[in-house]
Amino acid sequence: MTNSSEQASPEAIQRLKEEAAESAAALIEDGMIVGLGSGSTAKLVVAAIGRRVKSGLNIVGIPTSEKTAAQARELNIPLATLAQHPQIHLALDGADEVELSTLNLIKGGGGNLLREKLVAIASQRFVAVVDERKLVDKLGATFSLPVEVVPFGWQSTEQRLKKLGANSQLRMGANGEPYITDGGHYILDCAFGPIASPATLAANLDTTVGVVEHGLFIGMTSAVVVGRPDGIKLLNPPVPA
Ligand code: A5P
Numbered sequence: 215m216t217n218s219s220e221q222a223s224p225e226a227i228q229r230l231k232e233e234a235a236e237s238a239a240a241l242i243e244d245g246m247i248v249g250l251g252s253g254s255t256a257k258l259v260v261a262a263i264g265r266r267v268k269s270g271l272n273i274v275g276i277p278t279s280e281k282t283a284a285q286a287r288e289l290n291i292p293l294a295t296l297a298q299h300p301q302i303h304l305a306l307d308g309a310d311e312v313e314l315s316t317l318n319l320i321k322g323g324g325g326n327l328l329r330e331k332l333v334a335i336a337s338q339r340f341v342a343v344v345d346e347r348k349l350v351d352k353l354g355a356t357f358s359l360p361v362e363v364v365p366f367g368w369q370s371t372e373q374r375l376k377k378l379g380a381n382s383q384l385r386m387g388a389n390g391e392p393y394i395t396d397g398g399h400y401i402l403d404c405a406f407g408p409i410a411s412p413a414t415l416a417a418n419l420d421t422t423v424g425v426v427e428h429g430l431f432i433g434m435t436s437a438v439v440v441g442r443p444d445g446i447k448l449l450n451p452p453v454p455a
Contacts, residue, residue, distance in 0.1 A: 222347075226443070227347070230345035230346065230441030230443070231254070231255050231258055231343075231345050231441055232258050232441075233445075233446060234255065234344065234439045234440065234441030234446060235255060235258035235261070235262050235343055236258075236262050237439050237441075237446045238262075238341055238343040238439045239259055239262035239263045239266060241304060241306070241439075242263065242266065242271065242273060242304060242306075244271060244272050245272060246273050246274075246303040246304055247273070247301070247302045247303050248273050248274070248275050248302065248303065248304055248305070248306065249275075249276050249304065249306065249334065249336070249340070250263070250275045250276065250277045250278060250282050250286055250291075250305075250306070251278055251306055251308055251330060251333075251343075252277075252278045252279040252281060252307070252308070252324050252329075252330060253307070253308040253323065253324040253326070254308070255308035255344060255345070256278075256282065256306065256307050256308045256343070257282070257285060259307075259308075259343055260275075260282060260285050260286055260289065260291070263275070263286075263289075264289030264291055267289065267290060267292075268289075268290070273291070273292070274292050274294045274299065275291045275292065275293050276293070276294060276295065276296055276299060276302055276333055277293060278307065278326050278329040278333050279326040279330075280396055296332060296333060296336060300336055301336060302336050302337040302338070303337070303338050303339070304337060304338065304339045304340075304341065305333050305336075305337035305339070305340045305341070306341050307321070307330055307333075307334065307341075307342060307343065308321075308324075308342065308343055309321050309343075309348055309438075310323040310348065310429070311348055311353050311354075311355070311356060312342060312349050312350065312435075312438050312440075312449075313350060313352065313353045313412070314349050314350065315351070316412075316433075317342075317435040317437075317438055317449060317451045317452075318353060318412050318413075318430065318432050318435070319342055319353075319429075319430070319431040319434070319435060320354070320357050320359055320431075321360075321429045321431055322359075322360030322362070322401070322428075323357070323360065323429075325360070325385070325393060325395050325396075325401055326395070326396065327360055327427055327428070327429045328362050328395060328396075328399070328426060328427045329396060329397070331427055331431065331434075334431060334434050335434065339436040340431075340435055340436050341436055341437045341438070341439060342435055342437075342438045342439070343438075343439045344438060344439070344441070345440070345442075346440050346441065346442045346447075348440075349440065352409060352410075353408070353409045353412050354405075354406040354407055354408050354409035354412075355407075358383070358403040358404055358405040358406075359380075359403070359405075359406055359409075359415075359428060359429050359430065360385070360402075360403055360404075360428070360429040361380075361382075361402045361403075361404050361419065361425055361427075361429070362395055362399045362400070362425070362426040362427045362428070363399060363400050363401070363402055363424050363425055364400075364424050364426060365392070365398075365399060365400050368384070368400050368402070368424065370424065371402075371422065371424030371425060372384075372402055374423065374424065375402060375419075378415065378419070378422070379406055380402070380404035380405070380406060381404065381406075382402045382404045383402065383405075384400060384401075384402055385400070385401040385402070385403055397426065399426050412430050412432055413432050413433075415430065416428065416430040416432050433451075436450075436451070437449060437450055437451075
């Protein structure tokens with residue numbers, strides 16, 4: 215798949231995101247428990263869901279961030295918690311990178327990866343919604359991997375991440391203080407360059423003390439809705455050999 219949006223205007227990109235969001239929201243059926251993602255594309259998905267709810271769609275949304283919860287409330291989308299609905303029918307969320315050959319993802323650019331992953335893993339179907347600029351041959355090629363860490367002794371956790379090859383940076387908030395996630399943690403944005411084996415890196419991060427969660431979503435994607443100038447494309451994961 216060639217990427218024709220690299221030089222596209224912000225308005226053109228916004229249109230692709232809106233079309234992808236509309237088409238993703240159309241996957242929702244009446245009565246579903248729906249995971250509501252976070253980020254600028256997910257915001258458009260939630261807006262499209264709000265329009266469907268206004269016209270009579272009956273769903274319960276599980277938000278992945280306080281920001282998404284606030285937007286959903288404004289749109290009168292009924293909400294519940296993951297504790298109330300540990301099984302979700304469908305989750306719709308954005309992504310920072312989508313590896314074309316596997317549909318593995320990097321997520322967490324907006325800082326919500328922990329709740330996003332908890333919702334994605336609890337979902338029967340997890341559908342990523344992106345414009346075509348997010349499609350990459352290798353994860354890590356264009357985006358630093360967000361890694362959520364415990365604030366206590368984060369510098370010591372960072373040393374362990376450096377041993378895994380990370381060129382890391384503590385994410386800062388607009389107030390000049392470290393950015394704090396909804397879960398009360400810090401984020402280290404870790405540049406790895408193109409990641410040869412995302413599954414191996416994910417397994418190493420899973421066992422790194424001090425790491426709460428990371429933005430590699432491996433084997434979790436059921437489909438990707440891609441907004442392209444020539445229309446929407448639905449990508450399905452490869453069939454296991
Ligand atoms: C939020 O933490 C992220 O995982 C977003 O889903 C991801 O960063 C994509 O965001 P945009 O849709 O804003 O690019």
